[in-house]
Amino acid sequence: MAHSPEMRASDVDRDRVAAILREHTAQGRITMEEFNERLEQVYASRTYGELAKLTADLPDVDLRQRPQPHAEVARPATHQGMRAAWGTWAAASAINWVIWLIVSVTSGELIYPWPLWVMGPWGAVLLLSTLAGPKRRP
Template sequence: MLGLMGREGMRASDADRQQVADQLKAALDEGRLDLNEYDDRIQKAYGARTYGDLDGLLDDLPGTVPLRKSRIEPAHKAPVAPTGAPERKHGVRPMLGIFVICTIIWGITSLTSGDAHYFWPMWVLIPVAFAVLARLGDRDKHRH
């Protein structure tokens, strides 16, 4: 049925109408359209039901691709992770690196002041502990 109808008769989506509206707004901002012409075209864009209704709204504007010349492609499925592979990785090493850097900063400030300051880098270990616990939990899931 769609092959017999032709592209002009196919229904336009909200995304298609919004794309045309965005391009019209850009043309208004660049001074290519005056406010009256923009208002007229934007009303036609939001009122469009088919691609044929949207055709012609962008034809005289440089740098725009009219919808009739755009490619319609089917949506692609997201790649599926191989079975047995963890869905997420826990970055324990980077967090430990941040802890080491914070400890070095704490050590330098304590040495230069001549006084041992409060050991604030210990708070950086909290996300490390959560990451380690999450990794151990994932390991238990994969064993069963």
């Protein structure tokens, strides 16, 4: 069913135009200032004609067929939480090794490498979780 420009637009219609404007902003066609101005106009629009004017100078965008960046394809299929867990493990391990090094240097002798007991079991659990855990869909 074709919409005439005088027909009243719904909230769903306004949200769809806002999503299209966000996509054009992400692609660099409009600046953030333009996006903010147009977004205000989107939610003040009452008819399909008013909404159409806001995207008339922009090419059509199919939000269902957005291109994926090449970096996403090349990334390992671990989810964000797993990456955060590995980062936490690395930071804690590094802190423990620095403490061990300071104690060894100030005592004048090489002491037992106790940080292995911190990073070993924790790292083994993370490794198993990474290998056997759910993968992100490509």
